[in-house]
Amino acid sequence: MSQARVLVVDDSVTMRALFASVLDKAEGVEVVGHAGDADEARRQIEALAPDVMTLDVEMPGMSGLDFLEEVMRDRPMPVVMLSSVTQKGAAASLRALELGAVECFPKPQQSSLEEFTRLAPKLIALVRAAAAGRVPTGERRPYVRATEEPFDWNGRIVAISAGTGGVDALLRILPELPANCPPTIILMPLDPDFVDPLVARLALATKAEVCLAQDGLTLRQGHIYLAADPRFHIVVDRWPDASMRLISSDPVAGARPSASLLFATLAKTAKADSIGVMLTALGTDGAAGLKALKAAGGTTIVQDPATAMVREAPSAAIAAGAAAAVVALDDIGLLLRSESQRAQAAA
Structure with missing residues (x-):
């Protein structure tokens, strides 16, 4: 099994350490770098060429959503967004998926190794699948309704x-x-x-x-x-x-x-x-x-x-x-x- 090389991007030092800890212990996954903001992540992407990036939705400076849009435009790669499980977080997650994120993974409510370990199997499976999946490339085709034409339903x-x-x-x-x-x-x-x-x-x-x-x-x-x-x-x-x-x-x-x-x-x-x-x-x-x-x-x-x-x-x-x-x-x-x-x- 080839290693899925992951870059972890989160403004919280604690969150970065916890996500990196559970991912680094997984078979087939290697955390190759960490970044606390978009500027640092940009440099890490250039230097490390990761297969997958985990990206916090809410970060100081350039937001995770704005950085995701930049990445999908300039250097498309699989991205797993990390988002709070709230109504506001859900709206941001939906926007991230429209921009091309593979999935939005809910941040744990508690910043403890036990809580991260409980969620680890799902996150690891997601990162592996993202590394093996399709990477959105080129200009993303806008979502446009088709021109309405007569439609005679056949009952199916x-x-x-x-x-x-x-x-x-x-x-x-x-x-x-x-x-x-x-x-x-x-x-x-x-x-x-x-x-x-x-x-x-x-x-x-x-x-x-x-x-x-x-x-x-x-x-x-x-x-x-x-x-x-x-x-x-x-x-x-x-x-x-x-x-x-x-x-x-x-x-x-x-x-x-x-x-x-x-x-x-x-x-x-x-x-x-x-x-x-x-x-x-x-x-x-x-x-x-x-x-x-x-x-x-x-x-x-x-x-x-x-x-x-x-x-x-x-x-x-x-x-x-x-x-x-x-x-x-x-x-x-x-x-x-x-x-x-x-x-x-x-x-």
């Missing part, structure tokens, strides 16, 4: 699974969907403080109505439902006239909400009337369920790992034989529109 339902790197992916896909899009479920586990800012941001990206998934809701055309609560699985209980159910039960293969469970329920209910999409994410959740959906006649689309910020989930789905189509990120929105639109009769 869409389910999208997204994780780490998923905000950027969704903001590239949703603008392609029409106001009267097929009923669409987005499964993306999130911290509660992050949910409302994301719903508001996604609503700006599409003419369809974006809302939170709720138990018993009827799935309606022109609506996009975000299932983000880590306490509940989401399933589709019947088809047609479908409704969603939120189920409080144990994680499935370590995941809750489970993408595999959602896809598997669609395989039993909507079958060929289903379109399942696997986007960038850590882990393997979703691969088994997407395979079941494909076997039931549904259309299964997997993001090309070469275009994914984190390749683990798309690669797992491909390896499982779950993908009917492997598609570059910027082409998924148009394909979804095509697959959910009634074919035009020949003139």
